[in-house]
Amino acid sequence: MINIIILIVSFAALLWSASHLVKGASGIAAYYHISPLLVGFTLVALGTSAPEIVIAIDASLAGINDIAIGNAIGTNIANIGLVLGVTALIKPLRIQPTLLRREYPLLFLVMLFSYSLMLDGYFGVLDSCLFLIACLGFITYLMINVKHAYVTSKVTLRFQQNSLRKQSHRLHIICFITGLIALPLSAYFLVKSATGLAHLLGISDLVIALTIVAIGSSLPELATSIIAVRKGADDIAIGNILGTNIFNLLAVMIVPGVIHPGVISDAILWRDMPFMFAATGILLWFNFRSKSNKRRMGRRQGALLILMYCCYIAALFISAAK
Numbered sequence: 001m002i003n004i005i006i007l008i009v010s011f012a013a014l015l016w017s018a019s020h021l022v023k024g025a026s027g028i029a030a031y032y033h034i035s036p037l038l039v040g041f042t043l044v045a046l047g048t049s050a051p052e053i054v055i056a057i058d059a060s061l062a063g064i065n066d067i068a069i070g071n072a073i074g075t076n077i078a079n080i081g082l083v084l085g086v087t088a089l090i091k092p093l094r095i096q097p098t099l100l101r102r103e104y105p106l107l108f109l110v111m112l113f114s115y116s117l118m119l120d121g122y123f124g125v126l127d128s129c130l131f132l133i134a135c136l137g138f139i140t141y142l143m144i145n146v147k148h149a150y151v152t153s154k155v156t157l158r159f160q161q162n163s164l165r166k167q168s169h170r171l172h173i174i175c176f177i178t179g180l181i182a183l184p185l186s187a188y189f190l191v192k193s194a195t196g197l198a199h200l201l202g203i204s205d206l207v208i209a210l211t212i213v214a215i216g217s218s219l220p221e222l223a224t225s226i227i228a229v230r231k232g233a234d235d236i237a238i239g240n241i242l243g244t245n246i247f248n249l250l251a252v253m254i255v256p257g258v259i260h261p262g263v264i265s266d267a268i269l270w271r272d273m274p275f276m277f278a279a280t281g282i283l284l285w286f287n288f289r290s291k292s293n294k295r296r297m298g299r300r301q302g303a304l305l306i307l308m309y310c311c312y313i314a315a316l317f318i319s320a321a322k
Contacts, residue, residue, distance in 0.1 A: 068256045084238075131257075
């Protein structure tokens, strides 16, 4: 009963903090004339990746690398199949192709880099150092893009019309900082309570990481993306997912090798990582199959993403039952 109460309270806090995070990030973007896509790809993505980092530290300190690594991979899959699927069902997403042509290849490059370091089946200090270097390089890339954002990209029409621009810049900063602090804390308690319930059912650590923990960790992205599209800032929703998935693989993966070097599960290497590649490839195909400059991801594509994710979750529980 205590776990259920914590779960409900944490979920309410999650929605509240996500609302403040998007409100603040949107206001900051309007004030500095920064593209909403770039804001989603940097500030919001970093903020919503914080729960995964907290979980990775907690799991690594406990010596449970399956949760630390599996959570990052499972959350990336949930971000594509569940978060973008549900968001597209609520409202078809309009996609700006200019920046996405760069960010999708970058995401695939980061996934290939991560997989190459994991293929030996061991996660050590050297791997973490390489992830740290890559993460710093990625942050540098983002800083350069933010600096030139007003030249390289345009703010969407709906975002220009957003009433947030009429509010004070100080209020936007306060909202963003409040959401940035409350979001990972609420997600952390939500995931801890959900994990406690799952352990009572006798579910393995890896399955917990890929399902209960991953879904709980992706709730900030889900809340953020839904609120973003309801405010007319579709690019924040898309950029949030792309940026969060990259941060999950670079920033989160720094933790296990430093705190608790150990063996990587074969299931992660030969089942979950390939599925993450497949899910990202399907998303890429959805976004680029149209030759029009006004690309959309509609409700049908959203339903297919959700179906794909449900099949993956079902396969996990079927394999765990054997």
